[in-house]
Amino acid sequence: MAAKCKIPVIDLLDFPNQSSKLLAASEEWGCFRLVNYHDVLPANLMSDMKAVVRSLFDLPPEIKRRNVDVIAGSGYVTPSEKNPLYEALGLYDMASSGDVDNFCTQLDASPHQRETIMRYAEAVHELFIRIGKKLAKSLGVKNEYIGLENWPCQFRINKYHFIPESVGSSGVQIHTDSGFLTILQDDDGVGGLEVMDSSGEFIPVDPWPDTLLVNLGDMATVWSNGRLCNVKHRVQCKEAKIRFSIASFLLGPRETMEPPPELVDDDHPRLYVPTTYEDYRKMRLSTKLQAGEALALLHPPKI
Template identity: 70%
Template sequence: MTWALPTAVHTFCSQLDASPRQREVIEMYAKAVHELSMDLAGKLAQSMGSIRTDLFEGWPCQFRINKYNFTPETVGSTGVQIHTDSGFLTILQDDENVGGLEVMDKSGTFVVVDPEPGTLLVNLGDVATVWSNGRLCNVKHRVQCKEATIRVSIASFMLGPRAEAAVEALAELVDSEHPRLYTSFSYEYYRKLRQSTKLHAGEALELVRVQPSH
């Protein structure tokens, strides 16, 4: 669901056959998380030295509910393989009762992220790495099956510029000492590149890296 668009939220609720109260809650949640993602992105831009307030205007966003049916046979296995998110920023409301999320630290070791009631988790994706000219790190993560039960999480993705607009480094972050690390591309191009190459853990960024001149 593209949760920045009211029509998409209404369609999503209709597909779920949501009751009036459920529809109200979903609409309130979608609006609040969209505002939060825009606020976080704006603060990141300010921290990078940008004074523009329209940088992320119109960027498409998506909303997904993940449901895992873990069985005794799947305990100890991987529910979601190691990956990075392709977009800019992800806000995750994890299952408050069932753990399993793990993120990779700089040493390559996976760190368990235990569920914490009342909190949200923020991930940065591949687009954030390109946009920041390598200053922001995309986060490798996975979900492990810890127990035989149902696990539910809600992920809200802020993807990248709309249509054919370019994903590229912020101008303030490119100079003679910090040359552009990645070529410009559309988010749709990069999404298809990840799918076609099956490189889902950030490796596809190497395919859009600027080649050094000789």
Template identity: 60%
Template sequence: MRENGMAKSSDIPVIDLQELADNPKELKNNKLREAYEDWGCFRLTNHRIDLNLMKEMKKVVGSLLDLPLEIKMRNTEQVIARSGYMAPSATNPLYEGLGLYDMASSHAVRSFCSRLDACPHQTKVIEAYGKAIHELMMDISEKMAESLGVEVVEEYFKEWVCESWINKYSFTPQTIGSSGVQIHTDSSFFTILQDDEEVGGLQVMSKSGSFVDVPPCPGSLFVILGDIAQVWSNGRFGAVKHRVECKEARVRVSIASLLLGPKEGDIEAPKELVDPHHHPRLFLPFSYEHYRKLRSSQKMHAGEALALLHASTTFD
């Protein structure tokens, strides 16, 4: 329900994976499409990721984010633009993060852990979490495709990179009411967020343009559609703008896992979603790395860079 036309936290869709499995195909696809199209995000429950693994992962990333700056700065292997270590900045002074490119790769995880002097137990936890999240990503991406009537072979999304960001917000009494991270969209296909189970602050923008709080919900995950979802769906899905606001004087930690795009080749809408008369192709094919660099170089962090790749765009 909405009061005075304003969206509320309770309006944000909740997708129960077990309930989806029990529903007829048509009802399942309708519920998914409504979440993707109306909000571009949803709460995910019964996701089958072990809760003890989630808790242990939270402890591990918390300890890595508490490392001395000189150790965190070793994480400088930037496979793509804006990955590695993100230090507090003038734009986001309360935020810092560590990026892990291709968290589904044991080799990449071990390299990441080695740079940060992580112990064997920490490495084992990150590997197990990466594997579990990647399996969940494959399930969600296939369900997204199915909801649009797109048939994808089993290996289709497995060739897409899964990046991880562990995020720390250092909130103090003096920063209450200020921004933890600027308004942005994710550059990913979608993001699976394990949010802080105690400290809130995440807000998503509704279709009306108002921000809606996403309160902590222990044991659940939160899925956020990014710019690549808009491209891949040929405009049927939209990336959701979101931000983090300082609500209380506590450290806030979250784990974001992003399904980016193909390791090789271009991103483009499947042929089933393109019709020259009713649904012409909206975006030119492009590589994910090109898009990430474009967003970074143009300082366009809320989806504006997609306009530069529109199929109707012409250059002199």
């Protein structure tokens, strides 16, 4: 319990009282546990979605391979030499009903599965909007509307094939998320996720049912002019059990991103040149800098 509670816990129903705590968590940790969000994402919908995820991974390989990429890594990911224990399915924009519908069609989803996925996508998108606006307000950004309603939201479901021989090895390498916010519905029973704290130590994120983990990514650091922390994290194999997780990523604008004027002044000069999410994602892929190091390439030239 001590490790699981070390990560800050944010109560979505206790705002504005939680604003300073949300800001501290986002600046110091780059992640937090979210509780009391079930008015948006009901517990029974989370449970139904978990059952759908398990059934989708049980599909024959030839059906899973129909889940093709829209951008690199957005479709079916097979176990590889780099991540031999990891398999994933996904779609590029869960905020687009057409994208969600196409994902369901690719995988021959039943009417019940399709409805569950659609409802889950809508609920998580609403959660992104709520959290993003509260984050902007906690930073003192006067214009609470920052356009994130129109940002693409990548969706990825993950399966880790942990076996006795893999205990102690890596499930997914150390990385930061490239987008703005990540909402993770983690496995209720099988741990393995670890986040890096400010001292550089990895802290285990133990299973904690009825909570979500929210991570901040590289785009949050760019948007906030360096104020928000992009948390490094990894998945380790702790026990020989199959592990599932459901990850949703609010990526960033299709147009250029730069900090709001409230976050740039003489004492806080602009740290990053304007960029689009897509340009930044391609730069991360081409440089193979996956743990936030690519942000240094966005520093403006010194005069």
